[in-house]
Amino acid sequence: MRHHPAPRPLGRRLLLGAGIVAVARPARAAWPDRPVRIVVPFPAGGGVDLTARMLAEAIAPGLGQPVVVENRSGAGGAIGVQAVAQAAPDGHALAMTSPSTVTIGPQLRPSPYDPFALVHVSRICTSPLxxxxxxxxxxxxxxxxxxxxxxxxxxxxxxxxxxxxxxxxxxxxxxxxxxxxxxxxxxxxxxxxxxxxxxxxxxxxxxxxxxxxxxxxxxxxxxxxxxxxxxxxxxxxxxxxxxAVPGLVAMNWYGMAGPPGLPDGIADRLAQMVAEALARPELRSRLEGIGFDAAPLARSAFTAFLRREAETWREVITRGNIRVE
Missing domain, CATH: 3.40.190.10 (Periplasmic binding protein-like II)
Known part of the structure; x- marks a missing residue:
């Protein structure tokens, strides 16, 4: 007596018949899946550091993970930014930036990173001199x-x-x-x-x-x-x-950047969170307390601002023959 195998379920027969093999793949972890670091490339207690700590406190609840501020100073801010530039572009390592690390410093001394290869997530605040x-x-x-x-x-x-x-x-x-x-x-x-x-x-x-x-x-x-x-x-x-002197505009500013290759989805979400945080009166008031005004600019607008700033200072440095010993 011939025994026939039990019929396969219809769904599996269709998949096999079409030459398709279903393979279970692990779901990609949602971002962030661990604490987020904001690297401040200057010592604790300065304006960049204070701004980073205010912002970390403001965005942590929305991220659902702790946001840790890490001070890594040296070389005019280059050491801390370099650490982030070399980090995995997964949104867990971010840097605070300023003129000395993006628009001025890299034009005065050899830089271990390309400032415009970074993903400039958002401008945070500005202040005149x-x-x-x-x-x-x-x-x-x-x-x-x-x-x-x-x-x-x-x-x-x-x-x-x-x-x-x-x-x-x-x-x-x-x-x-x-x-x-x-x-x-x-x-x-x-x-x-x-x-x-x-x-x-x-x-x-x-x-x-x-x-x-x-x-x-x-x-x-x-x-x-x-x-x-x-x-x-x-x-x-x-x-x-x-x-009195047309064109003499010089702003101090702080921003947030991620490593080269930071995914658009993460960068956009961060930019939105920064903008939402800076819209809150309490954070704006705290920034004003250290002499800064909330001035968010997201991604493309911020990068365009940085390129204009870099060009202004390049001309000043060249005409003035300015060198850092």
Whole structure:
């Protein structure tokens, strides 16, 4: 008696008949599936670090994973950004960026990464530089400063926070727009010592970051102008530099970037989360407390902004023959 095998289920007979073999594949893990690192390429306690910690706290609930801030400083920020540039592009390693790590630093010294190969997820915040003067400087406003610089070159000492910093390049841009040799440029090792010497009267002017605002409010220095394209809402009676020197715009900014190859889906989701966080009054208020304004720009707009910034500083660096020792 012949025994016939039991008939296969219809679905499987159709698959086999068509030459298709079903193979079970593990589902791809949803992102993020572990803590997300935000690398701050500068020491703890500075503006970049404080911004990163505020943002990490704001986006962690939406990610469903802890967001850990890791400080990896050195080489003008290059060490920390390089670590992220070399990380797996899976959205678990991100970097805080700034002019010194994207638009200025890589033009002054050999960079271990291509700043425009990074995926620039979102701009976070911006702040103008504040042109502050010692209290007893005879020139009380921007017009008087410009008149003196033109009539008596190399008599005004414009401090900076270090050769190649945005505070130095802003002063050099001012110098170039008025004519070479109009100012002296004493360099310091950071914002704090530069500002201290202006307060003490040992330097005349300083294109400071927004940390000088406290000294302005306390009457230790006078605010002459700001470098934003328009007047700064925090001090609406203070002129923007380009009201007297067209095109002199120099913004400090912080952003977020991921490694080359970061998937669009992850980058877009991060950009959306950053924008949503920056729309909350409490985070905007906290940023204002350290002198910054929430200014999200997502992906393509942010990258276009960075390319314009890099081109501006490339011209200043080339014309000024600026070198970092």
């Amino acid at each position: 504040l042109l502050v003067a010692r209290r007893d400087l005879p020139e009380r406003d921007l017009a008087a400063l410009i008149a003196r610089a033109r009539a008596n070159p190399a008599t005004l000492r414009v401090a900076n926070a270090g050769v190649g910093t945005v505070t130095h390049l802003a002063a050099e841009l001012f110098n170039q727009r008025l004519g070479a040799g109009r100012f002296l440029h004493p360099s310091y090792r950071g914002t704090a010592p530069a500002l201290t010497d202006v307060v003490a009267g040992n330097a005349d002017l300083f294109f400071s970051d927004s940390s000088a605002w406290a000294a302005v409010e306390q009457g230790q220095v006078r605010l002459i102008a700001v470098t934003s394209a328009e007047r700064w809402p925090r001090s609406p009676d203070t002129p923007a530099m380009q009201e």
